Amino acid sequence: MTTIVIDGSHGEGGGQIIRTSVALSALLGARTIVENIRPRREPPGLQRTHLEAIRGIASLAGVLLEGDALGSVRLVLNPPPQPPLGEQWRPSSHATSLIVQTVLGPSLAVASTTSRILTKSAPTPERISEIFLQTLQGHGWPLDFQLDDTGAIVGASSNDLRHVRPFDLVERGALHRLRIYLSSHRVESSALDDLEAALRQVAAAIRPELPVEVVRRVRDYESDGVACTTVLTHDSGTLGDDGAAPADQLDDFRESRCRALQTLLESDAPVDESASDQLVLPAALCAVTTGATSRFKVVLVSEHLRTVLWLVERFLPITVHVDESTRLVTVGARGA
16 A cells, blocks of 8 residues: 655645545545644644544545644554445534535545534534535536535535546636625624624625625524625625634734734735635546636635645646736646
């Protein structure tokens, strides 16, 4: 069996290297060793959210783990010849949206049509449903998603990827709507009023013609605080931003959400910063399965994106290119 060794300190050196490495190891059946895990982070090594993702994929795909302990700086992944069927995963971490986005495509493709990931009250589930999953479903990915007050259920209606289409997200076109989701737990309504008013003010200053819708929810979070997701609908699909903050940091949170919304409204790109690295793995799987090349223009070429592009090239026979001047990302099959 081929062993792939990954330097976990490369590029941004964060958790995305771990999550994506585990997903690709499960998908390809390749024994993988991730070394130097998060050496520049405090605390270094594997943390709770990383262990959630690692063990979630292991439960879906039957991967045997070595070194999956809190603070570990070395992880060995031993995938089985055939994945088990019908597994379910219930992560307890509050970072469920990040986990689901990372593992959804490869894990459910390698698992089975009956596998499901069950999440617990994700703070910002709209990023999963209205941006990430909507983009993949619009390009032929056979994915299912259900969302209610208790969380989300995600799965695959098929594990056949031969009919997925490459991303061609270069022109955004006109903006049609801004939807703001505000979820809170034991926070004064006046704080939500201030956040909503500030976001509306930003939108009115940059795009006064843009319709704005606001959805408020009270959620049963583990601690007091607010989560905010902004979703912009445009000619090519959707893009947005999300975040959460405890109740004692709402002033700083309001300012950061306004800056993020301003960046989205002033950009001409159809793919936001978070979605940019999340689309790399589906684009790569599409390239090796169909031979087609994906292109997508991003709001920001981040170090996170560069790291994921580097990582996926270590596992799959693809070529990637980033045009820094136009912020255009290209992912294609090697030799195509």
